[in-house]
Amino acid sequence: MSDHHREIVTFAVKCLDFEGAIEAARDLWRLPTGVDYLIDFGPLKWLEPFGMLYFARQLRTFANERKPSRCQAKNHEGHGYAAHMGFFQSFGLNFGKEAGAANGSVVYIPITEVNIRKLHIEAGQSQVQVQEIIERHCAKLAAVLARNDGGPLQHTLGFSLREILRNVTEHSNADSIWYAAQYWPNKQLVELSILDQGRGIRTTLSRNPHLIINSDEDAIRLALKPGISGRAYEGAPQLRDDAWANSGYGLFMTSQICARGGSFALCSGDRGLLLNGEAEKVLDAGFSGTAIRMCIYVPEVLALNEALKEFSSRGEYLAGQAGKSASMRASVSSRMLTKDFSSE
Structure with a gap:
C-alpha cells in the first residue's frame, strides 16, 4: 500500500526523439526513491517511434522497480498520435489504443x-x-x-x-x-x-x-x-x-x-x-x-x-x-x- 502522505515528485517529459528519450529516461532514473511520481506529458512537443518505444519500456521498468511508490500521469489526453500508436498503454496507462491495436496505415x-x-x-x-x-x-x-x-x-x-x-x-x-x-x-x-x-x-x-x-x-x-x-x-x-x-x-x-x-x-x-x-x-x-x-x-x-x-x-x-x-x-x-x- 502506498503511504498517502508520501511526497509527490513531478517529472516533465519534453521531447521523445532519439536523444530526448535517452535523456528523459536517464533523468527519470535519477529521481529520488521513497516518493510518488507524477509524469507530466503537458510539455511534450515532439515524439518519434524510437522515443515512444524506448521511454515506454524504461517507464514501465521504473514503475515496477520503484514499487510501492506510485506512478501516475497527467496532461496525456492531448497527445492523440501517441495514444493511437499505443504509447500510453504500452507502459501501463489505460489511455488510447493497446499496443498493436491500431491497424497501421501507409505512413x-x-x-x-x-x-x-x-x-x-x-x-x-x-x-x-x-x-x-x-x-x-x-x-x-x-x-x-x-x-x-x-x-x-x-x-x-x-x-x-x-x-x-x-x-x-x-x-x-x-x-x-x-x-x-x-x-x-x-x-x-x-x-x-x-x-x-x-x-x-x-x-x-x-x-x-x-x-x-x-x-x-x-x-x-x-x-x-x-x-x-x-x-x-x-x-x-x-x-x-x-x-x-x-x-x-x-x-x-x-x-x-x-x-x-x-x-x-x-x-x-x-x-x-x-x-x-x-x-x-x-x-x-x-x-x-x-x-x-x-x-x-x-x-x-x-x-x-x-x-x-x-x-x-x-x-x-x-x-x-x-x-x-x-x-x-x-x-x-x-x-x-x-x-x-x-x-x-
Missing part, C-alpha cells in the same frame, strides 16, 4: 509486441525454421510501410527488418521484440525502431573469445563491424550451414543502408551511438537490452540490390582484415533482398 506501424516463444511455436506448427516466420512477418510490415509498391523500398525495408529481428531472436534471450515505424513523406524518410530487453550487445559478443570488449561502447562499435558475432568466428561450433547461418553481417549491412542519406542509431547498456552520414554522436544511456533506430532515405534505396553486393564485398574484405574474430562471409540472407529470398 505508420503502431507500437507492436512480438512474443518470441510464439514465433517458435508458429515455426514448429508450420514445420519451417523460425527465420522463415520472421521473413514472412517482415515482408508484411514492409508492404504496409512501402505502400505495397513491390519495388526497392519495400524490399529494403523487408531486408532491414529481417536482419534486426533475426539478431534479436538468435542472440538476445529476450521474451519479446517491440517495434514501431513511421514514414515521413516531407523528409522522404522511413523510421524503423526495434527494441528488446534481452541480454544486450556486450554480453552477446562476449561469447566470441577473440574479441576484447572493455565497455558497452566497444561492444556497440564492434557489433557494427562486418562479420563480428557472438557465434560466428574461427573455431566456433557450426550449428548450421544454410541460407540462415549466422554471420554477423546484419547490423553492418543495415547501418550501411541507413548511411545513404539517412541515419542509424543503436543503444545498449550505458551507451547510445548515433551515426548520421560521416558524423557520430555518443550518448550516455542506461538500458538493459538493445534498441535500434534506422532512418532510411527513400530516394537512395532505388539502386539497393547493387549496393548490397557492394556492402557485402566491402564487409567481407574488412572481415578478412579482422582475422579470427570475424566471420569471413555474409550469410545468404544478409546478401539478399526480400524478393530474391522469396523466389529461391
Whole structure:
C-alpha cells in the first residue's frame, strides 16, 4: 500500500526523439526513491517511434522497480498520435489504443509486441525454421510501410527488418521484440525502431573469445563491424550451414543502408551511438537490452540490390582484415533482398 502522505515528485517529459528519450529516461532514473511520481506529458512537443518505444519500456521498468511508490500521469489526453500508436498503454496507462491495436496505415506501424516463444511455436506448427516466420512477418510490415509498391523500398525495408529481428531472436534471450515505424513523406524518410530487453550487445559478443570488449561502447562499435558475432568466428561450433547461418553481417549491412542519406542509431547498456552520414554522436544511456533506430532515405534505396553486393564485398574484405574474430562471409540472407529470398 502506498503511504498517502508520501511526497509527490513531478517529472516533465519534453521531447521523445532519439536523444530526448535517452535523456528523459536517464533523468527519470535519477529521481529520488521513497516518493510518488507524477509524469507530466503537458510539455511534450515532439515524439518519434524510437522515443515512444524506448521511454515506454524504461517507464514501465521504473514503475515496477520503484514499487510501492506510485506512478501516475497527467496532461496525456492531448497527445492523440501517441495514444493511437499505443504509447500510453504500452507502459501501463489505460489511455488510447493497446499496443498493436491500431491497424497501421501507409505512413505508420503502431507500437507492436512480438512474443518470441510464439514465433517458435508458429515455426514448429508450420514445420519451417523460425527465420522463415520472421521473413514472412517482415515482408508484411514492409508492404504496409512501402505502400505495397513491390519495388526497392519495400524490399529494403523487408531486408532491414529481417536482419534486426533475426539478431534479436538468435542472440538476445529476450521474451519479446517491440517495434514501431513511421514514414515521413516531407523528409522522404522511413523510421524503423526495434527494441528488446534481452541480454544486450556486450554480453552477446562476449561469447566470441577473440574479441576484447572493455565497455558497452566497444561492444556497440564492434557489433557494427562486418562479420563480428557472438557465434560466428574461427573455431566456433557450426550449428548450421544454410541460407540462415549466422554471420554477423546484419547490423553492418543495415547501418550501411541507413548511411545513404539517412541515419542509424543503436543503444545498449550505458551507451547510445548515433551515426548520421560521416558524423557520430555518443550518448550516455542506461538500458538493459538493445534498441535500434534506422532512418532510411527513400530516394537512395532505388539502386539497393547493387549496393548490397557492394556492402557485402566491402564487409567481407574488412572481415578478412579482422582475422579470427570475424566471420569471413555474409550469410545468404544478409546478401539478399526480400524478393530474391522469396523466389529461391
